């Protein structure tokens with residue numbers, strides 16, 4: 151295990167922010183983490199677990215340990231006639247897992263195709279896209295308490311998943327290193343499985359039509375979603391970004407009615423709890439930020455919610471730009487936007 155000091159994190163976060171970590175290491179097994187705990191420099195320092203760096207905004211040098219989780223592997227831990235429980239190492243690329251499952255005809259993750267990042271970070275914000283969320287297939291996760299070194303298992307209830315949310319963003323923020331995540335997936339090859347493909351969301355059905363898909367399959371749904379995502383979202387390798395910067399706010403029905411009386415075309419999604427979800431990008435766009443650039447940062451020209459580093463921006467510049475946007479949304483609509491990206 152290599153330990154580096156004053157390590158630049160520029161290539162390790164999709165915003166491309168150039169800050170340094172006092173100590174940096176990559177772990178490939180739980181044993182390596184145990185070894186790391188034995189290092190005399192380990193205790194008493196702050197710790198940050200890093201995956202693919204695609205949901206993080208680094209605003210300053212990190213005065214402690216940045217531990218990149220690279221634990222590999224994938225195993226079927228149990229199976230029935232119709233289902234498998236698949237355990238994946240936290241360091242596996244999320245999309246490699248999704249494509250691997252599609253190849254084996256295991257259903258459940260296909261709507262989450264092409265989400266950047268690693269498996270270990272997926273439960274942190276209960277990643278979601280195109281009508282599916284991680285929690286739909288989540289079985290359990292294994293983690294290590296960073297303070298005591300004790301192994302802990304979390305089931306879905308323990309994780310308290312919500313919309314882009316979990317217990318790891320609140321009560322247990324920064325407290326655990328997730329080392330594996332297990333999923334319950336449908337075996338589509340089994341004769342008794344009647345699988346429900348989720349194609350109702352957004353442009354999925356329409357795109358499947360354009361692709362001339364006659365019979366639905368995991369691959370077809372995934373291909374359609376990849377096609378939509380590639381057309382819509384800027385590739386962080388070409389234009390530095392961390393996907394949606396803000397979460398979509400849920401407003402009360404009364405608030406929604408007031409808004410709709412002034413803006414008849416406001417996009418909206420009624421929720422089971424009676425609230426109404428409105429795309430944060432719509433508010434950002436209404437306030438005139440779509441495609442706007444301020445120096446080295448800006449809002450993307452087709453995806454207002456995606457903030458972009460045009461090159462050389464600091465995390466602080468991006469944070470300040472995001473705060474100007476939130477303040478203007480608050481002033482005009484009275485809506486408080488909350489961040490999806492983790493600010494460090």
Ligand SMILES: Cc1cc2nc3c(=O)[nH]c(=O)nc-3n(C[C@H](O)[C@H](O)[C@H](O)COP(=O)(O)OP(=O)(O)OC[C@H]3O[C@@H](n4cnc5c(N)ncnc54)[C@H](O)[C@@H]3O)c2cc1C
Nearest residue numbers: 201202203204205266267268270271277278279328392393
């Ligand atoms: C172009 C683009 C599109 C995106 N689209 C979507 C989307 O459709 N849906 C969606 O939900 N998200 C989306 N995202 C956000 C992002 O891809 C996900 O949140 C992803 O799960 C982050 O993974 P990561 O490995 O990069 O995490 P990081 O950015 O490295 O870390 C995110 C947080 O998780 C913590 N963490 C990471 N790994 C571990 C671990 N093993 N144990 C404990 N804590 C850990 C970190 O400390 C940090 O707080 C998008 C991002 C981009 C750039």
